[in-house]
Amino acid sequence: MLDIAALSRSYDGVLVVDDVSFQVVPGRLTGFVGANGAGKTTTMRMILGVLAPTSGEVRWDGQPITATRRRRFGYMPEERGLYPRMKIRDQLVFLARLHGISREDATTRAMELLEHFDLADRAGDLLDSLSLGNQQRVQIAAALVHRPDALVLDEPFSGLDPVAVDAMAALLAAEAGDKPLLFSSHQLDLVERLCDDLVILSQGKVVAAGAVDELRGRGPDRYRIRLDGADAAWIRDLRGIEVRDVDGSTALVDLAGVTASELLSTVVAREPVAEFTPVRQPLSAIFREVIR
Amino acid sequence: MSTHTPTGRPGAVTDDVRGAWRVVAEREITTRVREKSYLYSALVMVVGVIATVVLTSVLGGRPTDYTVAVTDGAAASVVSASSDAVDRADDGSSAAPRQFGSVEAAEAAVRDGDVDAALVPKDGGYEVIGDSEVDSTLSSALTTVASASALLNNAEEQGVDLDELQSGSQVTQRLLDPDSDDAGARSAVAFVFLILFYVTAVTFGMSIAQSVVQEKESRIVEILAAAVPIRAMLWGKIAGNTVLAFAQILVLAAVGVASLAAVGETSLLSAVGPSIAWYILFFVLGFVALAGLWAVAGSLASRTEDLGSTTMPGQVLLFAPYLVAVVAGETVKTVVSMVPVVSAMVMPSRLAEGGVPVWQLVVALAVDVVAAVLIVRFASRIYERTLMRTERRIGFGEALRLSD
Numbered sequence: 011m012l013d014i015a016a017l018s019r020s021y022d023g024v025l026v027v028d029d030v031s032f033q034v035v036p037g038r039l040t041g042f043v044g045a046n047g048a049g050k051t052t053t054m055r056m057i058l059g060v061l062a063p064t065s066g067e068v069r070w071d072g073q074p075i076t077a078t079r080r081r082r083f084g085y086m087p088e089e090r091g092l093y094p095r096m097k098i099r100d101q102l103v104f105l106a107r108l109h110g111i112s113r114e115d116a117t118t119r120a121m122e123l124l125e126h127f128d129l130a131d132r133a134g135d136l137l138d139s140l141s142l143g144n145q146q147r148v149q150i151a152a153a154l155v156h157r158p159d160a161l162v163l164d165e166p167f168s169g170l171d172p173v174a175v176d177a178m179a180a181l182l183a184a185e186a187g188d189k190p191l192l193f194s195s196h197q198l199d200l201v202e203r204l205c206d207d208l209v210i211l212s213q214g215k216v217v218a219a220g221a222v223d224e225l226r227g228r229g230p231d232r233y234r235i236r237l238d239g240a241d242a243a244w245i246r247d248l249r250g251i252e253v254r255d256v257d258g259s260t261a262l263v264d265l266a267g268v269t270a271s272e273l274l275s276t277v278v279a280r281e282p283v284a285e286f287t288p289v290r291q292p293l294s295a296i297f298r299e300v301i302r
Numbered sequence: 303m304s305t306h307t308p309t310g311r312p313g314a315v316t317d318d319v320r321g322a323w324r325v326v327a328e329r330e331i332t333t334r335v336r337e338k339s340y341l342y343s344a345l346v347m348v349v350g351v352i353a354t355v356v357l358t359s360v361l362g363g364r365p366t367d368y369t370v371a372v373t374d375g376a377a378a379s380v381v382s383a384s385s386d387a388v389d390r391a392d393d394g395s396s397a398a399p400r401q402f403g404s405v406e407a408a409e410a411a412v413r414d415g416d417v418d419a420a421l422v423p424k425d426g427g428y429e430v431i432g433d434s435e436v437d438s439t440l441s442s443a444l445t446t447v448a449s450a451s452a453l454l455n456n457a458e459e460q461g462v463d464l465d466e467l468q469s470g471s472q473v474t475q476r477l478l479d480p481d482s483d484d485a486g487a488r489s490a491v492a493f494v495f496l497i498l499f500y501v502t503a504v505t506f507g508m509s510i511a512q513s514v515v516q517e518k519e520s521r522i523v524e525i526l527a528a529a530v531p532i533r534a535m536l537w538g539k540i541a542g543n544t545v546l547a548f549a550q551i552l553v554l555a556a557v558g559v560a561s562l563a564a565v566g567e568t569s570l571l572s573a574v575g576p577s578i579a580w581y582i583l584f585f586v587l588g589f590v591a592l593a594g595l596w597a598v599a600g601s602l603a604s605r606t607e608d609l610g611s612t613t614m615p616g617q618v619l620l621f622a623p624y625l626v627a628v629v630a631g632e633t634v635k636t637v638v639s640m641v642p643v644v645s646a647m648v649m650p651s652r653l654a655e656g657g658v659p660v661w662q663l664v665v666a667l668a669v670d671v672v673a674a675v676l677i678v679r680f681a682s683r684i685y686e687r688t689l690m691r692t693e694r695r696i697g698f699g700e701a702l703r704l705s706d
Contacts, residue, residue, distance in 0.1 A: 058528040060690060077531055081322075085528040089692075091521025096333065107325045108529045152525065 011035060012160055012190040017056050017066035019049075027052050028214040029066070034160070034190040034207075039183070041201035041222075042194040044211035045301060050194045051088045053211070054164050057192070058085050070160075081110055084158030088165055088194075090149050092137050098148050099124065099133035102155045109156035116155065123151040126181075143174065150178065154185055161186060163193040167200055179204055202293040212301040222293070229291045229299075230264040235277060236285035248276060262289065322530040326538020327545070330513060334546055343505065344550060347498060348557050354494050355561040368397040368440050371408035371420035377428065380448045381421055387443035397440060419444070427452065492651035495578075498554055499585050499647060503620055506547040506589070507596040510539050511613050514600025514685075518692050532686045540593040540678065547589050551582055574654055581650040584670070588646025591674035592616060594681025598701070601688040608695040615698070619643055640666045642673030 012034040019027040027049040034040045044050050055061035057068050059080050068075045093101055099120050106116035124130045127147040129140075137145060146169060153163065166182070167175050182191065183204075195201050201208065208225055210218040218225055232254070235245065242261040246253050250268030253261060265273065274286050334340050368388060370381045381399035388397045400417055402408040408420040412433050420431040421444055428448045430436055457467050517523040526535055555578050562571045599612040626638050626648060639649040639658075645666040652658050687704045688696050696704075 055524075060524055060527045081529060083528065085525060087521070087524040087528075089521040089524060091524065093516075093522055094520055104325065104329050105525065105529065108322060108526065110322075 011071055012057070012192070013069035013072070014053070014057065015067050015069055017053060017063050017068070019052050019056060019061065019064045026214050027056070027063075030211070030214070030216050031066075032209045032216055032219045034192045036190045037186070037188040038191075038206035039186060039204055040190070040192045040207040040209065041205035042192055042209050042211065043196070043198065043201055043297065044194075048211040049214040050211055051164055054085075054162050054192070054194065055087075057162055058083060060087075079159075082156070082159040084153040084156065084161045084163075086149060086153040086163040086166055090146070092145075092149060092152060094138040095136055097134050098129065098137055098140070101137060102148070102151055105152050106155040109158075111156050119155055119157065120151070123155060127151060142169075143171075146170065146174075150181070158189070160189050161191040161193070163191070165195060166193050167195055167197060175200065198293045198297060208293075210297060210300055217300040218296070225296055226291055226293070229296065230266075231270065232262065232264050232289040232291070233270060233273070234260065234262050234285065234287045234289050235273075235283065236260045237277075238282040238284040240281045244280070245277070248273075259284075320534075322534040323538035323541060326530075326535050327542035330509075330539055330542025331546055334509060334542075344553070347501065347550070347554055351494070351498070351554050351558045352561045355558060355567070356565060358490055359565040359567055366395045366418075366437075368395065368418045368437070369400050369416075370397055370440070370444070371402050371411045371417040371422075371431075372399045373402055373405055373408055373422050377421045377423065380428070380444065380451055383451065384440075384443040384447040387447060388439060395439070397443065421448070492654045494558075495581050495654075496647055496651060499551070499581070500620060502547055502550050502554075503585070503589055503592065503646075504617065506543045506550075507592060507616055507620070508609070508613065509546070510543045510593055510596040511600035511603070511609055511616075512606065513539055513543075514597055514689075515603045515606055515609060518601070518603070518689065519605055521692065523689060523692070527690060532689055533682050535689075536594070536597050536678075536682050536685050539597055540590065544586065544590055544593060548582070548586050551585055555582060577650060577654040580653045584646045584650050584666075587667070587670040587674060588643045591643050591646075591670060591677050592619060594678040594685075595619070598681045598684045598688070601685045602696045602698065602701055604692055604695050612695065636662070640669060642670045645670055 014030060014032050014034075017027055017030045018025065030049070030053055032040075042050050042054070052061065056063045059068075059075070059077065070076075070079050096104075099117075102120035102123065103113065103116045106119060107113060111119070121130060121133065124133050127144075127150075129144060129147060132140065132144070137148060140148065150166070153161065161182070163182075167178060170178060179200075182193070202222065205222050207220065208218070208222050209216060230252075235242065237259040240259060242256050242259050245251075245261045245263065246256060250266060251273060252264040252266045254264060255262040263273070268276075270288070274283070277283055277286075372378045372381060378399035378401065381397055385397040388395045399421075400411075402411060402420075405420075405422045408417075408422055409431060411417045412420050412431055415433065418432075419436045419440060422429050422431065428444075430441055430444055432441075454464060454467075457464060517526060559571065559575065559578065562568075562574075595616050596613065599609065599616055602612040603609050620643075622644065626634065626644065630638070635648055635652060638644045639652050640662060649658070649663070649666045653663070684701050688701050
């Protein structure tokens with residue numbers, strides 16, 4: 011379990027990360043979202059120890075984190091970078107060894123990842139001779155090459171085409187296994203699709219954190235009612251609900267005092283009902299709501 | 303501490319972060335030795351050393367085999383007898399007679415340069431004939447031997463006891479500073495070493511700075527810093543490049559010694575041999591002391607182009623002792639030969655010239671070691687503060703004021 015405990019960071023007196031606390035639970039993909047400049051990258055850098063926090067600490071299984079523990083983390087920084095004039099296999103082996111893996115194990119693992127990315131035949135090529143897409147793949151391999159105990163990925167999906175996004179998502183799900191995995195992204199639909207947990211950051215503060223289902227459940231219970239042909243305007247007169255919208259035979263209502271089954275029986279008693287559906291709020295709506 | 307075990311194979315993971323610098327050092331060495339430009343520059347320096355030794359030998363005190371024109375048997379035996387004296391005066395040299403029919407023929411041979419001089423009878427003795435000059439070694443050997451043999455002949459004719467005649471005339475020589483006749487050659491060697499050391503120190507110093515800035519420029523520095531403590535990267539770079547610089551100096555010294563031996567400069571070799579060890583020791587200490595500053599120069603830059611200005615202090619620190627070693631007087635040299643980093647170039651050249659008190663040597667070594675430790679520590683702090691600031695170049699003053 012990765013525990014971020016009251017992390018703060020200021021630059022020249024300006025607080026950019028303000029008392030941020032959340033947990034990254036093993037086996038649950040945790041999404042980290044927030045507007046540009048919200049402090050996501052700064053927080054991730056502090057988790058990795060690349061940046062010293064002004065106050066607060068990072069804990070692993072309840073203990074303050076050590077350099078040895080961090081060495082077992084996998085990190086993909088927002089600013090991508092590898093040695094441009096180094097052969098990609100040598101590069102991956104070097105990084106794995108830097109993370110404390112033996113040379114033999116590192117070589118096996120590097121080739122395994124390169125094969126996974128269909129780059130095995132280019133293992134001896136210099137990084138800068140590869141296409142940008144392939145360079146991005148090597149970058150991902152670099153974060154995974156030492157079989158990390160935890161993964162922190164800053165915008166891992168940026169710059170990927172839809173097919174690559176799916177491949178990346180599948181890979182992360184497979185690699186994460188029962189490890190803590192935190193990744194940041196601007197693509198809310200993607201986060202919604204992939205994540206189990208969510209942390210929303212706004213102006214350096216955590217404005218929402220928890221399971222995605224739970225966060226979405228926070229909004230009002232909203233239902234869409236479609237009558238079988240009849241005009242739905244009369245629904246406005248019902249008590250115990252708040253009507254959001256009426257359009258022809260369709261009404262959008264929030265429950266405010268009655269249960270869903272009570273509402274449904276009231277409506278069915280007057281008109282035949284073609285559709286009665288709970289409406290889940292999209293993440294983007296929650297996001298807009300909490301960062302306001 | 304957690305008991306959570308990594309998913310990697312058991313035993314495959316070394317949890318000791320302290321060993322990480324070795325991996326960094328290894329990469330520094332392997333990437334460098336694979337560079338063609340590095341190999342070429344090393345090759346040029348090796349060729350330079352060989353050329354210098356050969357040239358010095360050719361232009362300097364190379365053994366000469368003198369040929370002297372003679373017209374009679376007596377002169378021929380004088381020349382043969384003087385060969386020993388020539389050899390004593392100039393190691394490995396010899397003198398041999400060549401018979402000519404007349405004085406005129408001998409003179410012509412001298413004029414044409416076929417022989418080095420001529421020894422012809424003249425009333426009451428001999429005459430040494432040269433073209434524009436007679437080599438002083440040859441001339442004094444011929445003169446001494448000719449007059450001694452004439453004296454002995456006369457004495458014998460007069461019935462004088464030869465032993466008695468010679469008694470008390472034996473003069474032997476004992477040198478208090480037997481190496482001083484090599485002084486010129488030795489300061490030439492010191493100068494060559496100075497240049498080689500300067501070039502090697504700048505080459506590998508720049509190599510440290512470049513390796514640091516390339517990591518900043520390519521942004522891989524963030525992955526590296528997340529993997530291992532930043533200090534481990536600094537130590538790895540210093541260690542790797544020191545090993546390379548040391549190896550290069552060792553190779554150059556070995557090539558130098560081998561080529562001195564090959565051209566037969568054995569007396570010069572025995573004079574400078576021991577001081578080469580001092581050169582190498584001081585060089586390594588001085589290089590390590592400066593290595594931290596080179597790394598800082600790299601961490602202050604944001605692009606390779608910034609290195610020109612950020613490496614300036616390192617370049618000046620290296621060039622100053624070079625100047626001092628070349629132009630300074632004895633007193634200044636004595637003082638600066640105990641100043642750290644500067645001593646790397648000045649002290650060994652003083653040692654090569656001889657006459658350095660032991661206490662000065664000890665002080666120079668001790669101060670150098672202390673300075674190396676302090677500078678690397680100081681550099682390590684600056685390096686940690688500036689390495690992650692990739693957006694622009696940072697000034698030295700600013701770096702000192704930065705907080706963590």
